[in-house]
Amino acid sequence: MAKMMKNWLTDIVNDSLVKIGIEDAASRIRVEVPPNRDFGDFSTNAAMVCAKSAKTAPRKLAEKLTEELEKNQAVEKTEIAGPGFINIFLKSEFYTQKLLEILNAEKGADYFKYNIGKNEKVQIEFVSANPTGPLTVGHGRQAIIGDILSSVYKRFGYQITREYYFNDAGKQMKKLSRSLWVRYNELFGIENEIPEGGYHGDYIIDLAKDFREEVGEKYKNIWNEQADADCLAKAKDEMFDHIKNTLKTLGIVFDVYFSEGSLFTDGTVDKVKAYFTDNDLVYESDGALWLKVSQFIDEKDKVLIRSDGMPTYFFTDIANHYKKRERGFRKVFDIWGADHHGHIPRMKAAMKALGIEDDFFNVILHQMVSLKKGGEIVKMSTRAGTFTTLDELVEMVGKDATRYFYAMVDKDAQLIFDIDLAKSQSMENPVYYVQYAHARICSLIENAERKGIAFKRGENLEKLGSRADNLMIRDLLLYVDSLYEMISTNSPHKLTNYIHDIAAMFHQYYNSNVFVNPEDAQTSNARLNLAIGVRTVIADALSLIGVDAPQKMEQI
RNA sequence: GCGCCUAUAGCUCAAUCGGAUAGAGCAUUGGAUUUCUAAUCCAAAGGCUGGGGGUUCGAUUCCCUCUGGGCGCACCA
Numbered sequence: 001m002a003k004m005m006k007n008w009l010t011d012i013v014n015d016s017l018v019k020i021g022i023e024d025a026a027s028r029i030r031v032e033v034p035p036n037r038d039f040g041d042f043s044t045n046a047a048m049v050c051a052k053s054a055k056t057a058p059r060k061l062a063e064k065l066t067e068e069l070e071k072n073q074a075v076e077k078t079e080i081a082g083p084g085f086i087n088i089f090l091k092s093e094f095y096t097q098k099l100l101e102i103l104n105a106e107k108g109a110d111y112f113k114y115n116i117g118k119n120e121k122v123q124i125e126f127v128s129a130n131p132t133g134p135l136t137v138g139h140g141r142q143a144i145i146g147d148i149l150s151s152v153y154k155r156f157g158y159q160i161t162r163e164y165y166f167n168d169a170g171k172q173m174k175k176l177s178r179s180l181w182v183r184y185n186e187l188f189g190i191e192n193e194i195p196e197g198g199y200h201g202d203y204i205i206d207l208a209k210d211f212r213e214e215v216g217e218k219y220k221n222i223w224n225e226q227a228d229a230d231c232l233a234k235a236k237d238e239m240f241d242h243i244k245n246t247l248k249t250l251g252i253v254f255d256v257y258f259s260e261g262s263l264f265t266d267g268t269v270d271k272v273k274a275y276f277t278d279n280d281l282v283y284e285s286d287g288a289l290w291l292k293v294s295q296f297i298d299e300k301d302k303v304l305i306r307s308d309g310m311p312t313y314f315f316t317d318i319a320n321h322y323k324k325r326e327r328g329f330r331k332v333f334d335i336w337g338a339d340h341h342g343h344i345p346r347m348k349a350a351m352k353a354l355g356i357e358d359d360f361f362n363v364i365l366h367q368m369v370s371l372k373k374g375g376e377i378v379k380m381s382t383r384a385g386t387f388t389t390l391d392e393l394v395e396m397v398g399k400d401a402t403r404y405f406y407a408m409v410d411k412d413a414q415l416i417f418d419i420d421l422a423k424s425q426s427m428e429n430p431v432y433y434v435q436y437a438h439a440r441i442c443s444l445i446e447n448a449e450r451k452g453i454a455f456k457r458g459e460n461l462e463k464l465g466s467r468a469d470n471l472m473i474r475d476l477l478l479y480v481d482s483l484y485e486m487i488s489t490n491s492p493h494k495l496t497n498y499i500h501d502i503a504a505m506f507h508q509y510y511n512s513n514v515f516v517n518p519e520d521a522q523t524s525n526a527r528l529n530l531a532i533g534v535r536t537v538i539a540d541a542l543s544l545i546g547v548d549a550p551q552k553m554e555q556i
Numbered sequence: 557g558c559g560c561c562u563a564u565a566g567c568u569c570a571a572u573c574g575g576a577u578a579g580a581g582c583a584u585u586g587g588a589u590u591u592c593u594a595a596u597c598c599a600a601a602g603g604c605u606g607g608g609g610g611u612u613c614g615a616u617u618c619c620c621u622c623u624g625g626g627c628g629c630a631c632c633a
Contacts, residue, residue: 006572032572035579045575048613058613082576083613130633172633197632288631299629306631313633341560342628367561368626409569412561414626418568421582428568430581432595440593447592485572497570500580511588511597524592553595 016068040087048084058084092465095473117158126335131239134389144406167260177232183208296349366411372418397422404431408496437503441535463526499541
């Protein structure tokens, strides 16, 4: 199992601090990568942070600290800079030893594991679109965020369930079946109105044609319960197949598709209602049942059951989360678009009302996605049928670019997807930059074999040791750190940033170092080992992002 | 009116719980043994980090305020 480099070094720095008589600094000191590679391999702010309590000038304290630090076996030398930064250089032997660990790992994934989750059951719920139409580019964003986070949480030892929550009963589904029926009848020249809030999209027309093939004229001008049920079944099944297929093209498979309806049939909804009633958390007013959320947060009370007897979305979602807790999850993450953020406080209030632990319910919010076409931002609406679907997007730019592009933008920033750009210029997409680094290394190995240099894993590493070698390995060692940083902020873009940097480092290294030199087989082999270390990290990162790591790049 | 997110190079975005000279890609300009695959590399140019205050050794980051953009404020989901 890999160590997190920064933590490991922070411990070393802290040990040194303790030895010079400074305790309790562990939580405040940090080890970072300096902004300029010439400064050092790592740097720490320890002397600056501790100066006040030690009643010593930062640089003076730094002198004492570096003396202690240099006693460590891994440390080559230290330097004091600026207001009191301590820059640390580690020994080449340390780096080659670490490279060996990466190389000797039978599978990269095992070496890069870091078990902090302790097999805790965690659920990540995302997409969760009702089967009323194709997925939009907005759904795509949470599909990718959810999928990548799931993979990385798994890597950190959590038992992850990828869950899709859907409602295939309610009011919207009724409108869906009626919309289909209207379109079906149009095929016979019979005009009816698509219901208010119904579905106008072209995909309904396609469905209608299919439906006519299947049932002929059976429901021509006939609307009854049977027609409703058949239209609903047709629309729902087709839409769900379609959605699942879209997700599959993006490489996403859910562990559980959870039906909202089951919360009613298995008694969960009744149970939650009884709990609220018993604990005096609800009251009736205007014929509706209200939850006293105002007891918990600064908001007005909310309706659980409408005056017509139908439960609200709020209520079923409370039941959904109650059920999640009952199903044994210790923690859940819901990935929601920013348009749902108003829902968060009241859900938290409901969790409190139910006596569920504060850290159980978590929302990962992402900002909205819009499309740019012909230089203009396109507004999208599922119900009006004016949107670009996720399929269309994947079709245009491909799975890898779609995933990478969604992942690389901070979830808190709005994502504007420029369709024309994605279509016209593949060079625009940084995914190729990373993939190319991987392919380049593959071809290096091939080339070495052609020139009679048989690759020997883990040998000749003593030939490494240049500054460039050390820094390349240092960056590889920061991989697990970057994964950890990613899940501690739930931000997939940290990973794409990291791996882009690795690719850049490698491309630079490649241009100034010869890998395959028949006249110096030993150095060649050492560098090939380094290259394979890089490839291992890139391949692993790309697999977490869900992007292919090609052996060869097609030339443009 | 209230709440959440956001504002960084011409464009799309980074910047490690407050750190050193704010970095990449694309676009522009000039270069790289006709290659270990040039989807690469090197260099130049491009910034009062939306405006103004504050906190401290130090602010793109934290606080206040103003302005612009997105999204919410239902007996919709």
